[in-house]
Amino acid sequence: MAKVLMKGNEAIGAAAIKAECRYYFGYPITPSSELPEYLSRELPKVDGVFLQAESETAAINMLYGAAGAGARAMTGSSSPGISLKQEGISYIAGAELPCVIVNIVRGGPGLGSIQPSQADYFQATKGGGHGDYRMVVLAPDSIQETVDLVIEGFDIADQYRNPVMILGDGVIGQMMEPVEFKDPPKRDLPPKDWATTGTKDSNGRKRVINSLYIEAEACEQMNLKLQAKYREIQKNEIKFETFGTEGAEIILSAYGITSRVTKNAIKILEKEGIKAGMVRPITLWPFPYKEFEKAAEIDSVKAFLSIEMSMGQMVEDVRLGVNGKKPVYFYGRAGGVVPEPLEIVEEVKKILGGVK
Helix, strand or coil: CCEEEEHHHHHHHHHHHCCCCCCCECCCCCCCCCHHHHHHHHHHHHCCCCECCCHHHHCCCCCHHHHHHHCCCEEEEEEHHHHHHHHHHHHHHCCCCCCCEEEECCCCCCCCCCCECCHHHHHHHHHCCCCCCEEEEECCCCCCHHHHHHHHHHHHHHCCEEEEEEEEEEHHHHHHEEEECCCCCCCCCCCCCCCCCCEEEECEEEECCCCCCHHHHHHHHHHHHHHHHHHHHHHHHCEEECCCCCCCCCEEEECCCHHHHHHHHHHHHHHCCCCCEEEEECCCCCCCCCHHHHHHHCCCEEEEEEEEECCCHHHHHHHHHCCCCCEEEEEEECCCCCCHHHHHHHHHHHHHCCCC
C-alpha cells in the first residue's frame, strides 16, 4: 500500500473514516482545526455527517446521542475546548458508550498559548470530569502511530463500551509525515444490542441509555461494574515501547513528540559514553506501571528522569511504578516550549553527577 504525505490533524480524520466513523461533532480551535475542516469535506463523500456545533458543550452531547444510537462517532478539540466537554465525557463514560475523543493539546492554563503542550495529562488520565470513571488514553509519537491508534481506538471503544481519547499535541497535529492506512488486527467485537434504535428489543423491553441512578446502592453497583471493566482494560490494553534499557545508567520516560526528542538525546549521550534508555508509555491510561517497576530492578540503573512538556504530571505515575526503588527526577518545559535534545543531555549529566 502506497504511503501518503499528510498533516497530523488531517491524518486523524482520514483514519477515522477508515475505521468507519461516520459522524463528527465539533467546534474549531487551534491547533486542531484542520481535523473538522478535513472531515467537513470528506465525511459527506462516504454518506457521513459532519456537524459544526454551536459550542463544545453541544458537540459532546451530540456525540453522546450518536454513540447511544450505536453509531461510530467522534469529536475533537484542543485543551480549553476539551475542558468544556468534561461533563459530557463523564456522562458518556457513565452510560458506557463507545466513542473517540481527540485532544490536540496546547499550552495553558487558561487560554494560554496555541503552541504544543502535554499539560492535559492529569485531565485525561485522572478523570477530568466528575465521578469515578476512566477513559483509555492513547498517546502517539508519530503520524503513522496516530493513524494506527485512531483506527484501533474505535475498536477498543466498541469492545469495552468506553470512551477512548487520542492525546496528541500541537506538533502531532501540525507536522507532516508519510502514512499508510493499514487494517488493524481483528477484534471479536460484541453486538451493539444495547443501542437505542427507537424500537423494543426481543424481550419487549425499551432500550434506554442512562447514567442516572437515584438509589445510592444502585449507583454503587454501577460503579463496581465500571471498575471491573477498567480492571479488564488494564489487563489487556497496556501499550508501551522500550528503547535501549538494557545496561542503562539512567531510564528516561517520555511520551508523544517529547519521546522523539528524548531518543535524539539518548543518541547524543551514547556518543559521549553515557548509556541511557527510555520507557515510552503509549497508553497513558492504563499506565504501564509494571514496565517501570521492571526497569527499576535493572542493576545498572541509578535513576529515572521524566521529560514532559508540562510542569510535572506523568512523573507522578513514573514514581508510582518505580515505587521508591530508585530516585525519580523531572525535567519539563511549559506553555508551548518543546525541550531540546541538548537540554535533556545536560539534565542527565547533572543527575548522574549527583547520584552515587
